[in-house]
Amino acid sequence: MRNDDWKKVSRLVSKKSLWMVHFCTGCGAMEMPPVMTSRYDMERFGIAPMATPRQADVLLITGYLSIKTLKRVVQVYEQMRDPKYVIGFGSCTINGGMYWDSYNTIKDLSKYIPVDLYIAGCMPRPEAIMDAFLKLMEMIEKGEAIGWKKYHKYYDQYKRNQRMAFSYRLDEVQDIKEDDAK
Amino acid sequence: MVSVPPVLLIALPLLFAFFAPLVNMWSRKAVKVYTLLVLILNATLSYLLFANVMQNGVVYEQLSGFYPPIGILLAVGPIGAILALLINTLSTIVYLTYFGEAENSVKFSMLYMLVTASSTGIVITGDLFNMFVFFEITAVGSYGLVASMRTKESFEGAFKYIVLGSIGSAFILLGIATIYGYLKTLNFYDIALRIDTMPPTARLMSFIFLIIGIGVEAEIFPLNGWVPDAYQGASNRVASFFSLGPSKAGIYAIARLIFTLLPILSGWQLALLLGVFTLIIGELAALMQEDPKRMLAYSSIGQMGLILIALSLHSETALIAAIFLMVGHALAKSLLFLGVRDYARGTLRNPLIAAPMFIGILSIIGMPPFPGFWGKWYLMKDLASQGAWLIMLVIILTAIVESVYYARFLHRGTGGEKRKLSRSETAAIIILASLLILVGIFPNYLYDPAVRAAASLLGGGP
Amino acid sequence: MILEAFGVMLLAVIVVLALDRYPRIAAAVAIIASLLPLFALTSWAGIMGISLPSFLAPLEFESSLVYNLGPGTLNLAITPLGWFFLLLLATSFPLALLFASSFVRNRAGGFYAGMLLTMLGSFGVLLARDALTFFLFWEIMSWSILAMVLRGGDRRAIVSYLSFGSLSAMLLLFGFMMLYFKTGTFLFGDMHLDTSLTTLVALSMIVAGLAVKGALMPLHVWAPHVYSRSEEPFVAFLSGGLSKLGYFGMLLFMYGIAGLSLLSSWGTFRDVSYFGYALAVIGAFTAFAGTVLAVMQDDLRKLLAYSSVGQLGYIAIGIGIGTPLALTGALFQALNHTFFKAVLFLAAGAVYYRTGKWKISELGGLGYRMPFTFLAALFAIFALAAIPITSGFAAKWLLYEAAIEKKFLFVTPIMLIAGVGAFLYAYKILYGVFLGEPRYDVKEAPISQLVAMWLLVLPLVIFLIFPGWVADLAAPILSEYGMQPIPHTPYVITTNLAAYNTLAVIFALMGALLVSLILYKWKPQEVVPHEDNYLAGEPPELYEYISMHAASNYYEPFEDVFGPVFRRGAERAWEIILAAAEFLGNGARRLYTGLTQDYSIYILLFFLILVGWWLLW
Amino acid sequence: MMAKELFPDAQEIRKGRIRIEVEPEKVGEIVKKLKDNGYDHFVMLSCIDWINDGQFELVYHMWSYEYREHVMISTRIPRDGGSMVTLRDLFPQIETYEREIHEMFGVDFIGNPRLGEFILEGWPHMPPMRKDFDTEKFVKDFYYKIPEVKEE
């Protein structure tokens, strides 16, 4: 068997066993129980909740993130083992949502960690979540869910953005801007 | 072998004691050396006497021209020789410690020689009245020695000692009077020969009088009220000296009393009972004692009880045990009294003091290979062969109690700051500990004399 | 050569005392002197049917000796039983000294002198052929331990050791004297005991006296205090070597002198004498209670001490049951315990040497810092917990088989559950000291300490592969007691109930390990530091003030359940006895009022009583 | 004793809700008095930024389970360099509120030892709850300026 074939088989099997760890900072946490219990029963796709990032494959960011929580999210994400995937829930993770003018919540999650999939909505309904998972599985099978590879590849960019955000300093943002301009 | 007249053992120190003030007039410091020389001479003489007795059996010497039973007779048997050697040697060693002291009182040296001589006198005399006289000298000397500290406690102890000692003397005198009244003699042999002619009542009365009188000196319960106070009040040296000299002489006197003098059945039973009570009370009282010197004093009482039990068993094995116990106790207790300080704290931090004192404690609680062990082993062996389980049980329980309070003593000693004793005291302690080890590891050197002593005592001799 | 050996050892005691200022030279002298018992051991190997090459036995020791001491005679002779226990003591002793050579700094002369004296005493005890010799050397051994305890200076240790030591001595003395009363001799060979009550009481007393040294409950009170307050090399020898002498004595008196038929004459229960049955029940209780108490300790030394108490209980069970199987098991357990407990105490010492801490909750993460110490301790812990990859299991297995064979319905579950309890405290040591968050940046233990530990681990491996060799060593002992040795080959031990094949276990384990290793090494891995831990996203560097080491109060739920029952139960009972004695003591003290008139009245009363007694009589 | 009886000049907004306006120095005394008289639940401490008056208003809310009554003790301190004495000795939970108000408004509580970083980590700007802090501008200048990750 060639290496590519092996990878394909590996992906084919792995997509049926997605273990997730949810970082329940926002309102999205409330949407998870119906997804997991008998109404929608996510387990039939082999998706199971896990207690720690060491064991998990999928990181769910279920809502807005402040700078302080972002620090924790980054730590959790880095503790997960490859291959790993991130799903952003709701508009808060996309553009800040209703916290668009808050001095302390980040506006775009994908600036700090690679996000494979966003679910729009405030909050998304369980059906949307199910759909997202199915989509993610499809992406995995096709080899499109490559957020973890991006994180390795553009590690310095992600780190730079994280560092900027953690510092809260406007001048640092300006400096980088100038660097990019050059 | 030079044959030494036993009387020298008494006469020389008495004589030299009276010359001591003369020496003092010449030089104050010379008195110590002078006294030490006298004591060494005495110890040498006692050794020669001991060798002589071991070789030739009992040595008699009559004094003042009269023949016994009227004249004064000295009769040194094996046990007397052992004790004389013990008392003289150890008192020399204990006197060594006086060199570490700044003060040099001629009175102390005189009294010391006096008490040594009179204690020796008790163990080598063959005459009841003589014994009484020596008892009186010992007692009077001892009062002085106890008070020599010139502190409140020492005066208190000395006073109690005087009162009880006087009562004891009175009882001894009563006993002697009773015997003399019936038998018209005071010679031990004579009494032993004709004791059967005495009416039983008189015999018993005289026995009671004598045992009470001597019991005061031999620290027997309930006659020993003076002991804790006197030991506590006295200086370490004097307490140490007491536990080797007068108390051993007293117990010897009781031995003579129950073996030679008045061999009546109930006397032994009484002595046994007294021994058991003394043992129990002494050990229990020591258990809760906070002051280390008082604790050692109570422990001495307990040991005296043990020796009395051994003596009263009236068998060869038990007598050997008694001799081992006496030697062990004299060595160990004089060692402990020398080493002990207030609350014992700190003294055991110094290994040169701790090791000898540890050995002393081991000997007293009967650990091998020290004299105390051989004594206890023989005593138990004899009790076992008689099937005296109850007494064995008492001895065992008190031994456990003993080890509990000695454990506390050891712990207290190891805490606190390191303390030093004077060089002479350390030397004395180490010599005593070495003697303990030697006697323990080579018990046969004491065993053979002890066998003879036992045989002699059982045969009605001195 | 025996007397010379004693002489040389005594001489060595004096020499090391004099060399107090030069600890290394003192250690060298002590180690050289400690080889004497080892040479005696090799010289006497013939009586166990072992022929050793002559370079291993350079000194010739006579096999028996009679020496007249005056008041008594010393009778010394080597027996298979003595040889077996000498094997345990003589091999662990030089290693403990080797460990001490880098461990003991303070007043080293006294330390080595005390150690040599304990060995001298035990050497005599093992050779003793009469009660006087036994008692003499027993007590020398006993008070040398006291001397070592005094170095620690802990009040409870000194008081409890001296009082229990003297209780033991007095029980032994009483027992010997009762035997003397019955038989008229102290010679073990001439003691022909009858079935009278006196003999029973005497034997019980002797066994009780020996049980104090063997730390059987409820006579164990001294052990935790002493074990936790003395220097580790000494404690390793005390727990590993000297505590076995109690069981040596039990075997000697119960089976060597009294004999099985005599014990059985006082009644039997399923062919086991009531005497032995009682001992087995006490042993089982000790095993269980010791284990429970060990689980609750936070002080590493106390934990090991209670664990010793528990493990020694197993030996008592074996001796109590008294079948060939059980006795072999007891001997095996004694052998194992000697080595693994010595290793554990030494490892604790090494940890203390590097970190200066005894509390388990204050240690942690030393496994990566001191890997060789950790591995030695791990091996010892496997032996302690009777995991079948060390020799520890074979001993326990023999005991279980023996108990089941005799249909001991209530003893066996207690033994088994105590065995499970051992996992609990074993893991407490492992986690608290060696695993978890690294908190000390220390070096590995010195080479002398490592060598001592690893040489002690060696027997645990050897007897894992060849448990039959221990059965071989037990065979002459059993034949002395008129028993058949258990059927065995070097690898296989067979009983009526089942068989235990070490070879199968080892090969299966090797195979399984190999397969899992392949499975496991298939994928690469990277090593991350301990700080990179999942703590709900919290980076630990933010919380310097919170310890991530969860070792304090580790078994709190367990303590909540068992604590009220077991904590200091036995000690309280003894304290009540002590309080009663103190009450009596205060009473006696009050007799001495300090008033002269009272004393005078005593004399008068005494006189009156005597006169009255005489009048009535 | 009820608050109205203790402080007759207190203003009763409606039943069960009392407002007392006092000088900053007297707050401690009043809280103590209320605490001793059954108002044993310290609910919270809040702060209002009266930017036009140049003042901060600190409101201490207390509740009595006995009288089912809510007392607000209001006091005003200057906006610039205003400070207040800590009341953490009366109610330990006040410490947390004081920390929060210190972080969000910059009010200094004299005697509180833990006025460090609380919710925000490494916040270098002016306290964000002050009315003169322009969050919209901050978000624009900061969050929106953080660059996207450029993929090559």
Add this chain to the structure above:
Amino acid sequence: MVDLIALGEQILLLAGMVTLGFAIGMFFNGFARKVTARIHNRIGPPIYQGYIDVFKLFAKKTNISHGWIFDLAALFSVAGITLAFLFLPVAGFTLLSTEGDIFLILYLLAIPALGFALGAGASGNPNAAVGIMRALILMLAYELPLVMVVVAMMIHYNTTSLATLVQMQSGMHWAIFVPVFFIGAIIVDMALQGMLMEKPFDIAIAPHEIASGPMVEFGGKHLGALMLYKMMAIVVETTLFVDLFLGGGVVLSVSQYGWIAYVVNFLVWFALITLVFFLALLINAVFPRFRIEQALKFYWKYDALAALLILIWVFAGVSI
């Protein structure tokens, strides 16, 4: 040479059985999730989910370790549980069970547990330490009733060898048909619940309290190895129960029926362990979790008390 061939055959048989054991274990994982899902009125994952999960864990691209002690966990767990499996009589095959006995198995079962604990402790995560503490206390708790019943049985049958015990039960003389051992079976089944760490005794791995306890730091291949251990442990523990009470599933004698007997015995054994596990799952699905003290008290009070009755019964039987 003949010996070598026989040895080779033996080794092949053992290897085959171990592989089969792991396969059954993985099947049980999916089975358990399916059953639980059906009780919850869910559809649940496919029954082969266990295989997928293990495959995925071993297919993880990167794995982390906290050092060599951490690695021991995975090694000892898999090797130890394999060892325990080898010393059990399984479905009429004695494997190595004639070379050891019940006590050996009880202690062999401790190898993976201690190895696992070692690795978990080495990770330095406090959650892991707490989880191990609970697991060990739970072990102490359930072992008491277990060993009491086992000892009673061993004394009753006068053997400690499981192979002999299975042999003595052949011909449908199963221990469970003895009334007193029927009670014993119930008691051991309770203990089995704790051994399998199913609810109400899943205190050690409580995911919501202590983040799956000992396993908190394990991921990727380490977790895969641990899953293999857990799955195999289900087979070992249920087989232990079947060997003790249900005659090891042996219904046909090999000497009489030849190879058919092997097949039938194997199927019966498989059905029986599935049944035993199914019972445990039923309890698991409907119960909440005990606290650790409650578990300890439950086992030591009610279970052990009942076991004591059995001991007394056997005691009376032996005495007569």
